[in-house]
Each structure stands twice: as C-alpha cells, then as structure tokens.
Amino acid sequence: MSRDDATTDDPDPDRRGGTEADDPDAAPAVVAARSSDAEPDTAEIRELAAAAGYAVVGEVTQRRREDPTYGLGRGGAEDLMRLAAETDAAAVIYDGSLSPGQTFSVGDLLPTDTAVVDRPRLALELFGDAADSRAADLQLELARLRYELPRLRETVARDSSEDVRLRPEGDGRVRDVERRIESAEHALDRLADDREKRRAERREAGFDLVALAGYANAGKSTLARRLADDVDDPEGADGPDDTDDPDGASIAGGPGRSPSAGDRPFETLSTATRRATLGGRRAVVTDTVGFLDGLPHEAIRSFRATLDAVRRADCALLVVDASEEPATVRRKLRTSLSAIEATDGPVIPVLTKVDRVGSNDLAAAADACESVADALDADEVPVAGSLRSPVPVSARNGAGLGELVDAVADALPTATAAMTVPNGGDAQAALSWAYDRGVVSGVEYAGETVAVELAGRPDVVAAAERRLAGGDDGES
Ligand SMILES: Nc1nc2c(ncn2[C@@H]2O[C@H](COP(=O)(O)OP(=O)(O)OP(=O)(O)O)[C@@H](O)[C@H]2O)c(=O)[nH]1
C-alpha cells in the first residue's frame, strides 16, 4: 500500500448518524471515500446512507489520486475487503462514481453478498419506491435503466463467449433494457407535451409561472408554502392546492414518509403547483425535485418535469441554503446552473435560511453567489445571462419575503395600458374578463365613460385592450 494511503476504521462512534443505531432493520454498510486534494469528509455520504436505510458501521478513506481499477487504491480496496468481511456489511458505499469496470473489480474483492453501491446508485435507492406520480415513476425508471445499461453490457461481456463479448449490445437482456428506455422516453415525452399545454392554458388565464429550483434540502418547499396564498404556518405540511397537474402533482410527505423526516433528501419527489399572489400578480408557483451531487447525469436529464418547469417559467427562483459554507454555496449554485442550462425568463438566486446565519456569513454567501455568476461563461451556460441579484430570505421567520416578492414582480414580463371607453354592457363584460385575469389596476367612471388602467402579462393586457375597444378576441 502506498504511503499516501490513509485508512481509518471509524474510531469515533459519535460521528455515526442518529438513525442507524435505533433501527434494527438497517443494513450494515461500510463507507469508502477518496479525494485527491484533502482528507475526505464523509459526513454527507453517511447521512445519505442513513437516509437510504443503511447503518454505517465503518469507513475507509484515502487521500490519493483515482485508481483506474478500483477507484480507491489497491491498499484501500483491500482494507475495504477486510472491514466488509469483519462487519458482515451488506454494502460498501463509495462516495463517488465508479465505472462499470471498477464496480466489478471492487465487487470481485468483496465477500459475495456485499453489494457495491456508488453515489449514483445510492441516489437512485434513495428515491426508492416512493415515486408518487406517473411522471416521477417514469423518470425514476428511466434513470435506473440508464444507470444499469452500461453495467449490464459489462456483465454480458464478462459472462459470455467471445462473440457476444465483442458486441454485448447483441444480447437479449441488453436489447430489452434498450427497448424499455425507449418506451419510458416516449411516455415522458407525452407527459411533457401535456405539461406544456397546461402552461399555455395557465398563461392564457392570466397566471405568471414561477418555479423554485435548487439542491435537495435547500428549503424550496418551505419557501413555496410561504409564497402560496393559502398558508399561515410555513411549516404546516399541507398539500398543494392545485392537484390537477398532468404530473398528478403532489408533494412530499406522501405514504410511508414520516412527517418528522424534513431533512431527508428528496422530500419532494414530483413537481407540485400552488397559487400565489405576488405583488398583485396572480401566479402559479411550481415546487420541484432537488438536485443532488452524484446523481448520474442521465438521471438529471430524465428529470424533465423539474427542468422544464424551471426553463419555461416566467421567473425562476434558484434556492440556496445560505447557512452552508461559501464553498458549498458556490459549488451547489454552479452545479444547479449547469443542470438548468438555459431559461426563457430571469433567474433570481434566493439565499434562504438567513435566520441561521450572522451578517458576515450572509455576506460571504452572497459573495459566493456573485462570484459564480461572474465566473460563468454565458456562451457555455446561457442561464448565466439571466441571473438577477441574489435576495436573502428566511422562510422560517419571513425575513426578506417582501423584497423577494418585489424582485419577482419586477422580473415578470409586464405591460401597462390605459384607455377610456363608453360605459355599457360590452365594456362591463370586457372589464369582468380582465378582472378575472388580474390585469385591472385602476377603474374610474365619469358620466358615460369609464377609464381603465391595465397592468400585467403583456399578452393578457393586449387581449383586454382589444376587448375593451370592442373586438371580441375570438373567445366568449
Ligand atoms: N432555519 C430555517 N430552516 C429552514 C428554512 N427553510 C427550510 N428550512 C428547513 O430545511 C429543511 C428542508 O426544507 P424543505 O423546504 O423541505 O427543502 P426542499 O428544498 O424542499 O427539500 P427537497 O424536497 O428534499 O429537495 C427542513 O427541515 C426545513 O424546515 C428557513 O428559512 N430557516
């Protein structure tokens, strides 16, 4: 074993997360982590493992470059083998991505009933069977199939005759997975079309579309509940008020989830929408599924509903936990923006949980935010060009929410118009149409006429103008 190898055996049992000791059903697992530039920090992978139902019973960490065969160095892999045997580990959880070849090499060293779980697989396990809508189901299935396909090809190549080894895609199992991928993609396309239609209908009805995106556990759902019209208690676990989304819109805390599990990743598994009034604008706020490090890129791509909602929003809120280290804030913001790629509308970074940070730390988080925005190349990541100034808020105590609402209202596409028309049945019908769509900002009656001021979505304001002027706009 080379000298840069450093191996530890979990000397400090206090570092183990709370759940594992209490849960007799938890499967024992050993965590493995490697980093080239610093001693690996295993706090997060341990939390994820605990959330996925493992009891972490030991760890092997290494500071060294990646080994092409095992990911870890040979020495670390052998320590892992010994520790897994000693602890009867059901799984070895690797804090990073392993190639199909590395997965098999590590697996070959381990006891036969110890599974190799890399970070992407752990993320997929975390989603579990908890998918709570057809779209979430399909997205998960697609993410799993895309993760499995290269590994299945590797298995086929290892198990088979020379012929198949050269062309593993000729194997029936591989073709079957490819067919299932294709059919899940088609089904998701159809759902995406439905969502697009729904967005068009909502806009036509005068609603602005606002979407919240960000990392798992950033505080998106709490903020969405705060912004929604029907909520007094931001922590109240109420459902969305608009459940007719083609996703079968639903929100976290569904069957099988304990209500106290607010901090587990993927509280929210489907996009969900709520009505909100933001600076006088009627909006539909969409809460989305959180990003997580180490999710396979294909899986992120298959999270179409989340990405579509953000990309097609009139204004997107990129929610960042301001109580994390500036380096973490930077990394998460950068990763979120790269996943989002490009948006139709402006994007406002929201630094949330400011009730947990002092003013210096908040300033550092805000600087981290600005530095990401400045460093991004708008040619490579077009969304960089859509970024507005970050807004600090606390969804817990309400600080900054007024400023956030103002920033959103300011970012939304807005047109204004003023006109004076003869008062009568036609004008009243047109006015009532415009009221329904929330674009009337002033009305004054003077004798036979009525003076109307309009403000709101440009297309709706234009349609209201046509109706007031006596055109019927093709719709009754
Ligand atoms: N102190 C504090 N805690 C907050 C705030 N907003 C959210 N939290 C807590 O942070 C945790 C995560 O909040 P969620 O709103 O569920 O986060 P999310 O981004 O929707 O998480 P996922 O759905 O898992 O992606 C919960 O325990 C919340 O109570 C805040 O402004 N201040």
Ligand SMILES: [Mg+2]
């Ligand atoms: Mg959520």
